[in-house]
Amino acid sequence: MDTNRTAKLEFAVQMTCQSCVNAVKSVLEKEPGVRSVQIDLSQEQVLVETALPSLQVQSLIEATGRRAVLKGIGGAQPDLGAAVAMLSGVGLVRGVVRFLQLSPDRCLIDGTIDGLSPGDHGLHVHELGDLTQDCMSCGDHFNPFRKLHGAPDDSERVWDVIGRSLVVDSGKDDLGRGNHSLSSITGNSGERLACGIIARSAGLFQNPKQICACDGVTQWDERDRPIAGKGRKIPTDTPSAHL
Structure with missing residues (x-):
């Protein structure tokens, strides 16, 4: 792991209270390779500067019992693509x-x-x-x-x-x-x-989507469904979620 090659990862995380924030922050800050952690409870947003792969960071967050979705990725220099x-x-x-x-x-x-x-x-x-x-x-x-x-x-x-x-x-x-x-x-x-x-793809803070307008799939459910086709849409007898 090259700790000099860090990226900033923006996650949406299901958090409802300060204890959620403390749990997520604690597990991330003690992990080697994580340089900094910023959490906004009101936006359910976690920003991590790290040399770790995004999937590893997501797994650390979800080990606290909260679902996490990667929404944006960026570097030290803004908007390089x-x-x-x-x-x-x-x-x-x-x-x-x-x-x-x-x-x-x-x-x-x-x-x-x-x-x-x-x-x-x-x-x-x-x-x-x-x-x-x-x-x-x-x-x-x-x-x-x-x-x-x-x-x-x-x-x-x-x-x-x-x-x-x-x-x-x-x-x-x-x-x-x-x-x-x-x-x-x-x-x-x-x-x-x-x-x-x-x-x-979206950089940091460029992806405000919480629910897909075309089929009502929320950001929390989207990763568990196919990108398109059978199994993607919510059954017709289930109302769309409102966030």
């Missing part, structure tokens, strides 16, 4: 990956992907935000400078990814060091399992 990709495929692989521009030359990538087999998997930005044929229409790896495939700490960097796609593969990326003909092109990481379009 944030993006998110919701990954899905034909199987059980699902995930959310977030991008945050911490500085002009540093991007934080944070996310969780479920349903993968144990082991390493390639994760790449592809040139097209086209899911008309699932992951097969995402195009090749985004490689604007036509560099050989390399490792994250090599000199190549990826910019301007909003509107493109993110794809997770079935196997490990050999980082261009393998002997396969695809090593220097794709890292020879196997077939495409799941993908999603990289879209601009």
